[in-house]
Amino acid sequence: MRRIISVLLENESGALSRVAGLFSARGYNIESLTVAATEDSTLSRLTMVTRGNDAVIEQILKQLNKLIDVVKVVDITEGAHLEREVILVKVQAKGSEARDEMMRLIEIFKGKIVDVTETTYTLEMTGDSAKISSFLEGLKNTKILETVRSGITGISRGKSALRA
Template identity: 50%
Template sequence: MKRHVLSILVENHSGVLSRVSGLFSRRGYNIDSLSVGETEDPNVSRMTIVVRGDEYILEQIKKQLNKLIDVIKVIELKENQSVYRELMLIKVEADKNQRPEIIEIVNIFRGKIVDVASESLMIEITGDEEKISALINMLKPYGIKEMIRTGLTALERGNKQIKQHKKFEEE
């Protein structure tokens, strides 16, 4: 099933995240990732949700999201018109002999070493999902102690703002 990236403006108050995530589980939609944060307007939050589904499911998701009173706008961010990014923190096993090799790999990926300890390194990297997955593969042989990915976040390229998009049903 095809992957879709949805960008959603919601009212910034408690209960909204639960309403949105609850909608996905109760209607049986598959969610790959969800990230949320404040926007330029403190009363509004913005979510990026990555979902899998065919056109029918995508249309239903958009319509059902729009039905929630707290949802202000729903748009789909197509890959060729948007910047997709993800941030990962990853802690790799590294003694002093392995450190230089790992640092070299991280440099190639334009990542950053953000913490050093006697037997590990913590690396910060941003990029699209492929880049992050590629780094994970490179680091696996050293031993991954723990890692966290933020899930995808995305913004449309160009001058247009999400607010300037029409509401879904008017399209």
């Protein structure tokens, strides 16, 4: 099962590689991993997407908790949550018909065209993984020159907050 795990960790050098190293050493898979500073400069927030059965996920959470630099770990997929990913796609856009078609598609997905040349568009879209998949599906007949995805970040719904 796909899970989104949020980790608060000490903003120290090597902390990220401890987390990444744990996953490779124990054979857990990482579908995506994002990390950045938080409003508290001593803490980083890391979000990872992984897959595994309940026993594997339980071990992942326990092993993460065991790392000395890890302050808090939570599986946000356990409850109601929001997930977002940003995708930037550079596509071929030649001729007015193709360019119009692209404009319509980006409007449907509430994305943006953020860069333009005479032959290309660079598109930006934000959403959960299902929306990103449908967006990419919509680009099936378009020549994609380059894709970059931020990886999933997420947060739980409601009043509770993940804090040190």
